[in-house]
């Protein structure tokens with residue numbers, strides 16, 4: 001699995017799912033992340049594209065690709 005360079009991912013490493021409120025690391029993506037099943041309107045990118053920014057916006061870690069999930 002790898003980064004996606006098309007809309008709405010635009011090559012970003014960290015992708016938030018606004019439906020589950022989880023952030024994924026596409027450089028460590030697992031099939032359980034179900035990135036390909038995300039709806040376009042649930043995809044959130046971050047500026048800057050960092051894990052810190054995602055956390056500061058209230059996203060929880062994905063259990064599979066980042067770990068240390070709160071839930």
Ligand SMILES: [Zn+2]
Nearest residue numbers: 024033062065
């Ligand atoms: Zn994930």
